[in-house]
Amino acid sequence: MGFVGPIQAAGDPLKLRPSSYLVLGMVRLGARSGYAIKKLADTSTRVFFPISLAQVYPELARLQSGGFLVRTDDAHGRRNRSFYALTESGERALVAWLQSERIAPARSRDESLLRLFLADALPQEDEVAYVRRMRDRARDSQEWMRNAVFPAARALEAGGAHGPRTVARFGADLFEFVADWMDRYADELERRGKDT
Amino acid sequence: MGFVGPIQAAGDPLKLRPSSYLVLGMVRLGARSGYAIKKLADTSTRVFFPISLAQVYPELARLQSGGFLVRTDDAHGRRNRSFYALTESGERALVAWLQSERIAPARSRDESLLRLFLADALPQEDEVAYVRRMRDRARDSQEWMRNAVFPAARALEAGGAHGPRTVARFGADLFEFVADWMDRYADELERRGKDT
DNA sequence: CTTTGCATGTAAACCGTTACATGATTTT
DNA sequence: AAAATCATGTAACGGTTTACATGCAAAG
Numbered sequence: 001m002g003f004v005g006p007i008q009a010a011g012d013p014l015k016l017r018p019s020s021y022l023v024l025g026m027v028r029l030g031a032r033s034g035y036a037i038k039k040l041a042d043t044s045t046r047v048f049f050p051i052s053l054a055q056v057y058p059e060l061a062r063l064q065s066g067g068f069l070v071r072t073d074d075a076h077g078r079r080n081r082s083f084y085a086l087t088e089s090g091e092r093a094l095v096a097w098l099q100s101e102r103i104a105p106a107r108s109r110d111e112s113l114l115r116l117f118l119a120d121a122l123p124q125e126d127e128v129a130y131v132r133r134m135r136d137r138a139r140d141s142q143e144w145m146r147n148a149v150f151p152a153a154r155a156l157e158a159g160g161a162h163g164p165r166t167v168a169r170f171g172a173d174l175f176e177f178v179a180d181w182m183d184r185y186a187d188e189l190e191r192r193g194k195d196t
Numbered sequence: 197m198g199f200v201g202p203i204q205a206a207g208d209p210l211k212l213r214p215s216s217y218l219v220l221g222m223v224r225l226g227a228r229s230g231y232a233i234k235k236l237a238d239t240s241t242r243v244f245f246p247i248s249l250a251q252v253y254p255e256l257a258r259l260q261s262g263g264f265l266v267r268t269d270d271a272h273g274r275r276n277r278s279f280y281a282l283t284e285s286g287e288r289a290l291v292a293w294l295q296s297e298r299i300a301p302a303r304s305r306d307e308s309l310l311r312l313f314l315a316d317a318l319p320q321e322d323e324v325a326y327v328r329r330m331r332d333r334a335r336d337s338q339e340w341m342r343n344a345v346f347p348a349a350r351a352l353e354a355g356g357a358h359g360p361r362t363v364a365r366f367g368a369d370l371f372e373f374v375a376d377w378m379d380r381y382a383d384e385l386e387r388r389g390k391d392t
Numbered sequence: 393c394t395t396t397g398c399a400t401g402t403a404a405a406c407c408g409t410t411a412c413a414t415g416a417t418t419t420t
Numbered sequence: 421a422a423a424a425t426c427a428t429g430t431a432a433c434g435g436t437t438t439a440c441a442t443g444c445a446a447a448g
Contacts, residue, residue: 057400
C-alpha cells in the first residue's frame, strides 16, 4: 500500500466545473474509486447529471494534482487500483460552491419535447399515440426512481446524507406529474379529434 | 478556373441531428432566415432545447446542400440576406423523424439539482435558503413561460400550429409544480431544524 | 471455461458555446 | 449622432460521448 501526496505546481489555477464537484461529492458520500463513483452516479445523479468514466478518471487525476483529493495506491496483480479521499481543501471548495449565490440555469436538451413542439406535421392519431408513448416513458422513469434510485438513496442515509433521498423523491414526483400531464393531454387531443 | 466538386457528393449521407430538425421545424413554422429561427427558438424551445446562431447558420447551409431546404438570396447593400423554405424532401425527413418509434432520453445537466443532492455538506439554514432560491427561480421561469413564451405560441396558432402552445402550457405547469414542491420542502426542512 | 462484473485508463470524434468580425437599419 | 436591433457568418475553445485497449476476479 503506497501513499501518494498532492502534486502541486505553484501558480496554476485548476478551474473546477460542475462535474468536478460531482466527483468531489461522490467521494464525500463514500465512493472512493473511479469505478465506484461511476456506479453511484448511475443510481443517483444520472437522470439530471450524467457522467462517463472517460470524464471521471481524468477528473480524479486533476483534483488530486490540485490538492482537493489524496490518492492511495493499492497494487493488484499487474494492475494498480486507486482510492481517493477528500482533503480539507477539497471539502472547502465543495462547500464554497454549494454556498455560491448564483444558481446556474439548467441545461437540458430534450428531443422528445422538441418532437411534441413540432407534432403538427403529424396526423392527429399519430400525435395521440406519441403523447401516450411519452406518458409511458415518464412512468418507466418514475418506476426506475422508486425501485432503483430511492433504495440506493436510503442506504446512503445511514451515513447521514439525506440529499440523495430528497432528490430521488423529487425525481419520482416530477416524473409522476409528467406522466399524468401527458395522460390528460392525450385524452384531450383524442376528444378534440372525434369532434371533427 | 479550378474544378469545384459537388457540394454534396452522391455517396455521403448527411446525418440529421435533433438540432437539424429544430431548424427544419422552425422554417416550417415560418421563420425563414437564420436570425428569425434563432429569435423564434429563444421564445419557444429555448428552455428545453437551446440553440446558438453559430449552430444555426452552418446547419442551414448543410440542410440546403442536402436538398432539405432551398435558399433564396436577396442582395442588401454590400451584404447578402438569405431566406429558406422547406423542400418536399425536407418535409418528408421531418415527418419521418417525428414518426420514429424510439424516443431519445432527455439529456439534462442540472447543476442546481446536483447542489441539492450534495447539500448535506451545508448548515441546515443555508440549505433552507437554497431551496427557497430554487423555488423562486422556478417561479421566474413559470412567469417567463406565461408572459413571453405562451403569447408567442398563441401567435403561431393562427397559422395552424398548436404544438408551441401545448409545450408552453406544459412548461408553465411543470415549473409551477417544481416551485410548489420546493416551497413545501423548504417548510419541511425548517420544521425539522426547529425540532433539534 | 466462458460470461459477467470489477477496474483503469487513452484517443478520437462530436457537438456546442463564446468570442470575433462585419455591415445594414431603425430607434432614441 | 449614438445606441440598439437586425443580420450573417467564422475561429477557437471546451466539454462529453464513443470507441478502444487492457487486465483481474467471481460465478455459472
